[in-house]
Amino acid sequence: MLDTVDFQSIKTTGIKVNYLYVCERKLWLFDRGIQMESKSDKVLMGKLIGESSYPREQKREMLIDNLINIDIVGDDEVREVKYSNRMHHADRIQLLYYLYYLKQLGIEKRGIINYPKMRKREEVVLTPEAEREVENALMRVQEILNLDKPPQLQRKLYCSKCAYYEFCWG
Numbered sequence: 146m147l148d149t150v151d152f153q154s155i156k157t158t159g160i161k162v163n164y165l166y167v168c169e170r171k172l173w174l175f176d177r178g179i180q181m182e183s184k185s186d187k188v189l190m191g192k193l194i195g196e197s198s199y200p201r202e203q204k205r206e207m208l209i210d211n212l213i214n215i216d217i218v219g220d221d222e223v224r225e226v227k228y229s230n231r232m233h234h235a236d237r238i239q240l241l242y243y244l245y246y247l248k249q250l251g252i253e254k255r256g257i258i259n260y261p262k263m264r265k266r267e268e269v270v271l272t273p274e275a276e277r278e279v280e281n282a283l284m285r286v287q288e289i290l291n292l293d294k295p296p297q298l299q300r301k302l303y304c305s306k307c308a309y310y311e312f313c314w315g
């Protein structure tokens with residue numbers, strides 16, 4: 146495991162860890178303040194679903210260090226609500242990062258990803274292997290953000306749905 150000093154120097158936002166797995170170029174553009182994603186209907190839809198899907202559940206939101214915003218449900222679950230599972234690998238690493246972050250604070254929980262539109266739910270557990278994956282992701286995020294130029298343009302399946310499509314391919 147990273148020591149506390151290392152973690153403090155490379156901790157980042159949940160969305161950047163998510164973008165690392167979506168597209169490294171997207172991560173770099175987002176970090177440089179080109180934030181077109183808020184205009185995306187999909188993101189807005191995800192927020193609406195997140196706010197309205199489980200109105201009767203006991204939910205507490207925690208914003209930690211202004212970096213990660215977590216929904217704590219019940220006593221031992223952290224939850225993310227997603228619009229679709231197209232970016233499942235990115236959703237998973239984001240939630241693992243939250244669990245990892247909490248563990249640095251002495252809090253151990255399990256994760257749940259809810260896909261209400263698909264009526265699906267997935268459990269995410271921070272195993273030792275998953276901890277290594279999170280640490281590698283955090284180090285890779287730093288490598289990308291330290292680049293002077295955006296990572297080279299590479300066509301991805303996701304491009305046509307990406308908020309940066311016009312920027313990259315227009």
Ligand code: SF4
Pocket residue numbers: 167168169170171174298299300301303304305307308309310313314
């Ligand atoms: S349009 Fe494609 S290459 Fe450009 S940031 Fe989005 S996913 Fe990455």
